[in-house]
Amino acid sequence: xxxxxxxxxxxxxxxxxxxxxxxxxxxxxxxxxxxxxxxxxxxxxxxxxxxxxxxxxxxxxxxxxxxxxxxxxxxxxxxxxxxxxxxxxxxxxxxxxxxxxxxxxxxxxxxxxxxxxxxxxxxxxxxxxxxxxxxxxxxxxxxxxxxxxxxxxxxxxxxxxxxxxxxxxxxxxxxxxxxxxxxxxxxxxxxxxxxxxxxxxxxxxxxxxxxxxxxxxxxxxxxxxxxxxxxxxxxxxxxxxx
Numbered sequence: 185x186x187x188x189x190x191x192x193x194x195x196x197x198x199x200x201x202x203x204x205x206x207x208x209x210x211x212x213x214x215x216x217x218x219x220x221x222x223x224x225x226x227x228x229x230x231x232x233x234x235x236x237x238x239x240x241x242x243x244x245x246x247x248x249x250x251x252x253x254x255x256x257x258x259x260x261x262x263x264x265x266x267x268x269x270x271x272x273x274x275x276x277x278x279x280x281x282x283x284x285x286x287x288x289x290x291x292x293x294x295x296x297x298x299x300x301x302x303x304x305x306x307x308x309x310x311x312x313x314x315x316x317x318x319x320x321x322x323x324x325x326x327x328x329x330x331x332x333x334x335x336x337x338x339x340x341x342x343x344x345x346x347x348x349x350x351x352x353x354x355x356x357x358x359x360x361x362x363x364x365x366x367x368x369x370x371x372x373x374x375x376x377x378x379x380x381x382x383x384x385x386x387x388x389x390x391x392x393x394x395x396x397x398x399x400x401x402x403x404x405x406x407x408x409x410x411x412x413x414x415x416x417x418x419x420x421x422x423x424x425x426x
Contacts, residue, residue, distance in 0.1 A: 234246060
């Protein structure tokens with residue numbers, strides 16, 4: 185039987201290990217060799233409150249706290265209070281993202297002049313199909329342009345992976361910045377969106393990709409000026425009717 189001093193030392197060591205595990209459970213991993221000191225910022229938008237999260241190395245997430253119905257104005261859902269006070273408390277990637285989103289909603293012509301924030305969510309630290317699809321979407325499909333799930337799968341190197349592209353869109357941690365709302369069905373249907381159909385239609389209409397008026401199924405209809413996704417071509421999108 186070990187003596188009392190040995191038992192006390194063992195208990196203290198076990199307690200330290202448990203505290204360390206608990207601390208790691210509340211941290212968000214960036215690269216595999218370190219954890220991130222997370223910062224948060226709330227901002228207003230035409231779609232309601234938007235929460236930004238990230239660290240000094242890059243942006244981790246964009247979360248829409250507002251909700252919008254297809255035929256209504258934006259309705260603000262309950263959102264956490266603003267967690268940070270002045271700019272001195274906000275990581276630079278969050279400030280860059282807030283400036284980019286403000287331009288997206290109010291002065292889209294300035295987007296090409298603004299830097300994109302670095303991305304540091306774990307999905308961007310791993311070599312995966314989801315990461316490949318998200319990067320391709322960010323680089324290829326610009327403001328006012330559309331692409332089908334099948335076309336995006338082809339651009340990512342696997343034309344038969346349209347369903348997997350849909351999964352990648354659902355797992356996009358930074359919507360709007362990486363424009364999963366610009367990915368539609370081959371049939372021309374708008375398709376699903378994690379923020380809701382009304383939000384997706386609002387974003388497409390904001391970019392000039394939807395026009396008002398009834399379609400055969402009701403609601404908004406697709407603008408004939410869509411470039412690429414439904415049969416036209418652009419220099420950055422494949423031809424065809426995929």
